[in-house]
Amino acid sequence: MDQLDISVIPGDGIGKEIVPATLQVLDTLADLHGGVKFRYQTHPWSCEYYLEHGRMMSEDGIEQLKQTNAIFLGAVGNPQIVPDHISLWGLLIKIRRECEQVINIRPAKFIEGIKSPLAEPNHFDFIVVRENSEGEYSESGGRIHSGKDEIAVQNAIFTRKATERTIRYAFKLAQTRKGRVTSATKSNGIVHSMPFWDGVFNELSAEFPGIETESNHIDALCAFLVSKAHHFDVIVASNLFGDILTDLGAAIMGSIGIAPAANINLTGQYPSMFEPVHGSAPDIVGRGIANPIGQLWTGKMMLDHLGLNELGTLLLRAIEDSIAEGVKTRDIGGSSNTQEVITHINSKILSY
Amino acid sequence: MDQLDISVIPGDGIGKEIVPATLQVLDTLADLHGGVKFRYQTHPWSCEYYLEHGRMMSEDGIEQLKQTNAIFLGAVGNPQIVPDHISLWGLLIKIRRECEQVINIRPAKFIEGIKSPLAEPNHFDFIVVRENSEGEYSESGGRIHSGKDEIAVQNAIFTRKATERTIRYAFKLAQTRKGRVTSATKSNGIVHSMPFWDGVFNELSAEFPGIETESNHIDALCAFLVSKAHHFDVIVASNLFGDILTDLGAAIMGSIGIAPAANINLTGQYPSMFEPVHGSAPDIVGRGIANPIGQLWTGKMMLDHLGLNELGTLLLRAIEDSIAEGVKTRDIGGSSNTQEVITHINSKILSY
Numbered sequence: 179m180d181q182l183d184i185s186v187i188p189g190d191g192i193g194k195e196i197v198p199a200t201l202q203v204l205d206t207l208a209d210l211h212g213g214v215k216f217r218y219q220t221h222p223w224s225c226e227y228y229l230e231h232g233r234m235m236s237e238d239g240i241e242q243l244k245q246t247n248a249i250f251l252g253a254v255g256n257p258q259i260v261p262d263h264i265s266l267w268g269l270l271i272k273i274r275r276e277c278e279q280v281i282n283i284r285p286a287k288f289i290e291g292i293k294s295p296l297a298e299p300n301h302f303d304f305i306v307v308r309e310n311s312e313g314e315y316s317e318s319g320g321r322i323h324s325g326k327d328e329i330a331v332q333n334a335i336f337t338r339k340a341t342e343r344t345i346r347y348a349f350k351l352a353q354t355r356k357g358r359v360t361s362a363t364k365s366n367g368i369v370h371s372m373p374f375w376d377g378v379f380n381e382l383s384a385e386f387p388g389i390e391t392e393s394n395h396i397d398a399l400c401a402f403l404v405s406k407a408h409h410f411d412v413i414v415a416s417n418l419f420g421d422i423l424t425d426l427g428a429a430i431m432g433s434i435g436i437a438p439a440a441n442i443n444l445t446g447q448y449p450s451m452f453e454p455v456h457g458s459a460p461d462i463v464g465r466g467i468a469n470p471i472g473q474l475w476t477g478k479m480m481l482d483h484l485g486l487n488e489l490g491t492l493l494l495r496a497i498e499d500s501i502a503e504g505v506k507t508r509d510i511g512g513s514s515n516t517q518e519v520i521t522h523i524n525s526k527i528l529s530y
Numbered sequence: 531m532d533q534l535d536i537s538v539i540p541g542d543g544i545g546k547e548i549v550p551a552t553l554q555v556l557d558t559l560a561d562l563h564g565g566v567k568f569r570y571q572t573h574p575w576s577c578e579y580y581l582e583h584g585r586m587m588s589e590d591g592i593e594q595l596k597q598t599n600a601i602f603l604g605a606v607g608n609p610q611i612v613p614d615h616i617s618l619w620g621l622l623i624k625i626r627r628e629c630e631q632v633i634n635i636r637p638a639k640f641i642e643g644i645k646s647p648l649a650e651p652n653h654f655d656f657i658v659v660r661e662n663s664e665g666e667y668s669e670s671g672g673r674i675h676s677g678k679d680e681i682a683v684q685n686a687i688f689t690r691k692a693t694e695r696t697i698r699y700a701f702k703l704a705q706t707r708k709g710r711v712t713s714a715t716k717s718n719g720i721v722h723s724m725p726f727w728d729g730v731f732n733e734l735s736a737e738f739p740g741i742e743t744e745s746n747h748i749d750a751l752c753a754f755l756v757s758k759a760h761h762f763d764v765i766v767a768s769n770l771f772g773d774i775l776t777d778l779g780a781a782i783m784g785s786i787g788i789a790p791a792a793n794i795n796l797t798g799q800y801p802s803m804f805e806p807v808h809g810s811a812p813d814i815v816g817r818g819i820a821n822p823i824g825q826l827w828t829g830k831m832m833l834d835h836l837g838l839n840e841l842g843t844l845l846l847r848a849i850e851d852s853i854a855e856g857v858k859t860r861d862i863g864g865s866s867n868t869q870e871v872i873t874h875i876n877s878k879i880l881s882y
């Protein structure tokens with residue numbers, strides 16, 4: 179029997195509700211499989227943990243995570259008690275960087291039974307491959323002078339290495355899909371980093387002659403996700419642009435509550451991390467109504483990554499069937515609560 | 531009789547078609563008014579001009595512009611013949627900076643008769659106030675090393691002065707509207723410039739106690755423009771974020787072809803510049819089918835700015851009536867060509 183160690187970080191807000199709920203489903207799947215068992219190491223790292231300990235995770239936290247096969251995270255951040263740049267850089271972004279999860283992948287797909295805000299969603303189905311280690315998210319920079327003369331400088335840093343591996347990943351992914359890669363740029367306004375990005379994109383295009391390529395400025399690309407989302411297959415983007423495009427992707431799916439994400443360690447040396455796109459949603463905490471689909475779909479990405487693709491496929495099928503049958507939370511037009519959705523999905527899985 | 535000198539820069543692509551067309555309407559309005567006359571100084575500055583002269587505008591171009599009352603621009607850029615960072619920094623961005631057009635304003639409004647891609651557009655009506663002189667659009671930065679080790683560094687520079695005047699402008703604008711200002715931030719990921727921006731926003735909020743304020747991260751805000759656009763009144767944003775939000779605003783209006791923009795010189799020392807949000811659209815050049823509405827609405831913003839609000843109001847009325855009557859170009863579901871729209875709008879104006 180394969181034992182897989184999963185680090186579990188429910189985090190803040192609704193993360194604490196949906197993560198434990200989702201583990202019930204992962205266990206059902208493992209039982210069904212027979213040959214695999216998940217052993218969870220659950221960590222209380224969160225904004226509340228910070229208030230008590232003055233840090234977002236224990237001192238040897240990263241070491242503990244590194245000894246496991248994958249990290250399953252709920253949501254981090256509660257700006258009412260801890261400023262975001264502390265909570266996120268002390269946990270989410272810290273793990274992304276120290277576990278070298280250099281690429282972030284987020285699918286956006288029209289799901290039957292979830293009302294898209296778009297009048298004609300046309301069954302869009304694309305994946306955003308996002309650079310996850312550098313770029314616009316950089317601690318390089320600072321301030322000078324004060325009062326009326328104050329200036330803040332923010333450096334965005336793009337290395338050849340990270341840019342290339344991200345774009346290469348996108349091309350390889352497109353080879354397994356419809357074969358089109360769209361690069362998000364803004365080289366008309368951002369004149370150092372973006373022309374560099376475009377240069378790498380153009381070079382790599384030549385290595386993948388079978389792939390259709392295009393570059394869109396981020397402003398136009400955001401507009402296109404509204405006007406012709408079905409056009410896209412794989413979109414490759416910098417850290418910031420990927421962040422924006424994936425929230426927009428979640429929005430056109432009809433709810434940010436359903437969108438999954440994976441932070442991938444490419445070498446396998448350290449664990450990858452799986453987290454939904456949504457945040458901790460302090461406004462609905464404690465009511466038991468949070469949508470568990472984003473977290474579940476994130477679980478599917480984790481199963482696939484761990485080589486348990488059959489289980490991943492089963493889980494996505496149960497998610498889709500459950501939505502089609504109308505067992506869904508309020509944010510996507512249903513009336514079920516979190517646990518009702520979980521119970522239904524569990525029983526769907528057992529019924530296949 | 532008031533003589534107003536307008537610098538006209540049709541620019542590239544469809545700019546060369548819609549700008550002259552739009553001037554017909556401006557002249558009709560001036561004739562109607564009786565007390566005002568526009569004198570146009572038309573400049574051929576464009577990518578083709580660059581190919582011939584090695585520069586995007588004549589050497590004394592900025593001086594010429596500065597002697598006029600306003601600048602009416604079509605579209606700049608044709609990446610097939612001149613790289614964007616040359617054409618735009620040599621003309622559009624150069625004028626914005628040298629004429630100290632430090633703020634960019636772009637309304638986004640649901641228009642009856644134009645099909646929004648949103649299933650429920652709910653009559654949204656908001657304005658984006660964008661910082662237009664610095665921020666992420668900066669020539670500061672560069673590259674080091676080459677080949678595998680190459681690194682590109684891009685500096686975003688935020689001064690207290692520019693940040694404050696932009697946010698203050700947004701607050702004052704909100705006082706004349708619904709009284710809500712939403713600030714676009716990303717202080718959870720971008721840890722120097724955006725916390726600085728947030729700080730200035732919070733300070734100024736205190737000066738405008740009657741205004742309702744909120745801060746949204748740019749990723750969430752883009753999603754909100756899809757899920758609840760009607761919530762917004764005035765959105766204030768950095769140069770890059772404003773760029774993204776306004777294209778998205780144009781997209782939910784149903785066509786980038788109808789969205790106007792103004793680049794405002796706050797002191798009145800130099801002329802302000804008026805340009806539609808859309809680009810030069812090389813793909814439809816020469817067919818006479820470009821949508822003139824963005825350029826016309828831009829004209830309305832120019833008239834308002836020049837103190838000719840009656841004429842501006844008349845023009846917007848003619849635009850809206852003409853769309854409601856179905857005289858519109860293909861991109862917004864009609865079958866008229868550019869000149870037919872212009873002729874109809876002209877006759878509407880004469881009929882009031």
Ligand SMILES: CC(C)[C@H](C(=O)O)[C@@H](O)C(=O)O
Nearest residue numbers: 366367397607618622773807
């Ligand atoms: C062409 C480009 C540099 C420009 C910008 O980003 O400012 C355009 O997108 C705009 O919004 O006016």
Ligand SMILES: CC(C)[C@H](C(=O)O)[C@@H](O)C(=O)O
Nearest residue numbers: 255266270421455718719749
């Ligand atoms: C919370 C924030 C720092 C994070 C990001 O921007 O990376 C989030 O928006 C995401 O996309 O995972």
